[in-house]
Amino acid sequence: MSGVRRAGPLSLLYAFMDATRWRPSMQETAPRRERPIGLYVLETGGCEGCFMEIESLNGSAFALEQAGFVCVTDPADADWLLLTGAVTRVCAEMVDRVWRAMPPGRCLIAVGACAVDGGPFPAGYATLGGLQALTPVRRSIAGCPPSPEDLLRALQELARG
Amino acid sequence: MRSMGRIIRSGERVALSHYHLDPAQWSEMLTAPGTTLPLISCWADDARAYVLLLEGDCPLLASTIVEDRRYLAPSSRFAGAEWGERVSYDLYGVEAMDARGNGAPALDEGGWTSTWPLSSRPGPAAGGLRPLAGSHLLRPEQTGLSGPLELSFEVLKGKIRDVEVCAGAAHRGLVARLVGKTPEEAMPLVSRVTAGGFVAHPLAFARAVAQARGLVPGPGIRDVWMILLEIERISIHLFDMARTARGVDAELLATHCDHAREAIARACSEQGVSRRLMDMVTCDGFRDGLEIVPLAQAVHAAMQPRLAALEELHRVFAPRLDGVATLDARLAECFAVGGVTGRASARSMDMRRREAGMRLEALRATGSSRGDARAREGLRLAEIRDSLALMERILGSIGLEDDEPAPDRTEEGIGVAEGARGDVWYWVRLKDGRIESLHVRDPGVSLLPVLGAMLRGYAVDRVPAALGSIGLSPAGIAL
Numbered sequence: 134m135s136g137v138r139r140a141g142p143l144s145l146l147y148a149f150m151d152a153t154r155w156r157p158s159m160q161e162t163a164p165r166r167e168r169p170i171g172l173y174v175l176e177t178g179g180c181e182g183c184f185m186e187i188e189s190l191n192g193s194a195f196a197l198e199q200a201g202f203v204c205v206t207d208p209a210d211a212d213w214l215l216l217t218g219a220v221t222r223v224c225a226e227m228v229d230r231v232w233r234a235m236p237p238g239r240c241l242i243a244v245g246a247c248a249v250d251g252g253p254f255p256a257g258y259a260t261l262g263g264l265q266a267l268t269p270v271r272r273s274i275a276g277c278p279p280s281p282e283d284l285l286r287a288l289q290e291l292a293r294g
Numbered sequence: 295m296r297s298m299g300r301i302i303r304s305g306e307r308v309a310l311s312h313y314h315l316d317p318a319q320w321s322e323m324l325t326a327p328g329t330t331l332p333l334i335s336c337w338a339d340d341a342r343a344y345v346l347l348l349e350g351d352c353p354l355l356a357s358t359i360v361e362d363r364r365y366l367a368p369s370s371r372f373a374g375a376e377w378g379e380r381v382s383y384d385l386y387g388v389e390a391m392d393a394r395g396n397g398a399p400a401l402d403e404g405g406w407t408s409t410w411p412l413s414s415r416p417g418p419a420a421g422g423l424r425p426l427a428g429s430h431l432l433r434p435e436q437t438g439l440s441g442p443l444e445l446s447f448e449v450l451k452g453k454i455r456d457v458e459v460c461a462g463a464a465h466r467g468l469v470a471r472l473v474g475k476t477p478e479e480a481m482p483l484v485s486r487v488t489a490g491g492f493v494a495h496p497l498a499f500a501r502a503v504a505q506a507r508g509l510v511p512g513p514g515i516r517d518v519w520m521i522l523l524e525i526e527r528i529s530i531h532l533f534d535m536a537r538t539a540r541g542v543d544a545e546l547l548a549t550h551c552d553h554a555r556e557a558i559a560r561a562c563s564e565q566g567v568s569r570r571l572m573d574m575v576t577c578d579g580f581r582d583g584l585e586i587v588p589l590a591q592a593v594h595a596a597m598q599p600r601l602a603a604l605e606e607l608h609r610v611f612a613p614r615l616d617g618v619a620t621l622d623a624r625l626a627e628c629f630a631v632g633g634v635t636g637r638a639s640a641r642s643m644d645m646r647r648r649e650a651g652m653r654l655e656a657l658r659a660t661g662s663s664r665g666d667a668r669a670r671e672g673l674r675l676a677e678i679r680d681s682l683a684l685m686e687r688i689l690g691s692i693g694l695e696d697d698e699p700a701p702d703r704t705e706e707g708i709g710v711a712e713g714a715r716g717d718v719w720y721w722v723r724l725k726d727g728r729i730e731s732l733h734v735r736d737p738g739v740s741l742l743p744v745l746g747a748m749l750r751g752y753a754v755d756r757v758p759a760a761l762g763s764i765g766l767s768p769a770g771i772a773l
Contacts, residue, residue, distance in 0.1 A: 178442060178463060178465070179486075180487060180492075180769050181769045182570065193549035221462075222406060224434070226405075227435060227442065231435065253486055254467075257466070258470070259411070
């Protein structure tokens with residue numbers, strides 16, 4: 134079970150070399166767009182699993198930007214709102230505020246079972262039971278939680294319309 | 295003059311570690327001379343108020359009756375009890391007398407369908423969200439955390455003086471959903487409390503249920519649980535390290551952490567289990583079909599060759615973390631801060647050390663106790679190395695027998711699991727095979743009272759980077 138140990142400063146060199154060898158996990162060629170689709174991610178009261186998987190997708194192990202997407206930190210820069218979590222009643226105001234801050238042409242996508250209909254957290258005194266309580270859910274990505282590969286594949290399908 | 299532990303033991307013993315105190319004994323406990331036992335958690339419902347303490351490394355639970363919706367506040371003695379008192383007021387409307395703090399809502403921001411929703415006499419809805427106090431706010435989506443948490447700050451000359459936390463946005467009413475279910479029915483929900491504890495939460499719950507039923511899991515089950523917990527520890531440590539690294543623009547280190555974490559997820563997936571080990575733990579063991587030996591070997595093989603590069607990169611970037619979000623050792627002790635954050639602040643508690651069958655020789659991690667982000671990151675790396683060593687030891691003697699006796703069946707149990715982000719505790723009381731009462735304590739709760747001290751002197755816009763190294767989960771705190 135032991136691997137080759139690259140100790141000392143040499144391991145730093147290997148770290149850089151490894152970085153040059155890494156290949157994105159997404160092999161398909163993304164359709165060319167004028168600019169990437171801006172994704173704003175909003176967690177609304179779930180286990181945070183979906184949010185963390187999106188964070189993984191946005192990390193270095195996946196080729197999110199090569200696929201034509203970019204995560205943004207300001208809703209004003211976003212094209213799509215990726216909503217995770219069961220939508221607590223307190224978060225409804227936050228969802229509305231973020232949605233209004235997005236520019237026209239915006240799109241709302243429920244990510245994970247909770248975001249669609251609450252999943253294991255249906256409507257209760259503190260939760261609305263998913264996005265469907267606020268608006269019809271037209272676009273969603275299934276899973277509990279969906280893997281980064283599933284997320285990327287679904288985003289590309291949604292982008293293709 | 296009796297010590298706190300002796301006063302508690304003078305009460306009526308109702309379970310393995312649980313003593314009922316009358317109001318006079320409760321008051322005596324709160325004013326007992328000598329050492330204050332570390333508080334793990336405090337909570338109350340319509341009927342009783344509870345404090346879960348640590349005596350040595352053993353839990354000690356004391357409770358007293360709630361009369362006229364009031365009880366003498368544990369926070370008059372235990373500083374860390376304040377959060378639990380505020381939560382209990384929000385959920386049950388029971389009031390802690392002589393409590394510390396300003397009594398601001400912990401969970402109820404005014405958006406619920408009723409006031410005191412878990413009380414036998416809930417009130418009408420508040421009719422709108424309440425604004426938080428404080429001169430500066432970080433909105434729930436601006437904290438850089440994985441979930442919504444509202445932070446308000448008192449700021450002087452651009453620097454934070456104090457922090458107030460409201461976790462209502464992440465509250466899902468977990469306790470209300472679990473009460474009345476059988477433990478087996480409850481397990482899928484417990485497995486989804488927080489992604490920072492897909493193994494730790496169900497494991498602590500399973501241990502509590504086993505104790506309530508008077509059972510001791512066999513050595514084979516115990517070892518599988520330990521291995522699952524170590525795999526989760528490695529994965530979550532890598533996640534927290536990547537987030538911390540990005541907070542200080544150490545992108546190369548973050549990249550290596552990302553790839554290592556993804557390699558572990560793939561190893562899990564290739565072995566036929568979920569990427570983050572969700573739904574692996576069951577009340578009486580683990581999911582059917584789980585082959586723990588090849589899983590542990592695959593994770594080990596994926597992680598071991600990457601450690602040296604991670605350690606070297608940590609050495610390169612560590613100076614950027616000097617002095618970031620420092621937790622004083624005295625505060626860590628006072629508020630029983632556990633996990634990496636507590637241990638990096640000189641608190642030695644690691645609940646794995648008290649587990650039957652633990653291969654103690656593998657747990658060697660020590661590091662700086664300066665309490666800052668650099669100390670925490672160094673410790674995370676050391677613990678990853680320990681986790682791999684522990685998996686090797688367990689695989690070398692899996693199912694090793696020991697002579698842990700089964701407790702008496704009392705329908706009540708306490709379970710703990712040392713998760714990646716700290717000690718997760720469950721207390722359950724069963725009636726007719728169903729959960730009659732339950733309390734969950736995520737390690738993030740112990741961080742709330744020290745957050746102000748850790749962030750004091752920071753500019754508000756630097757808070758997300760500072761929070762990254764603490765590993766706070768709003769979902770775990772708010773439930």
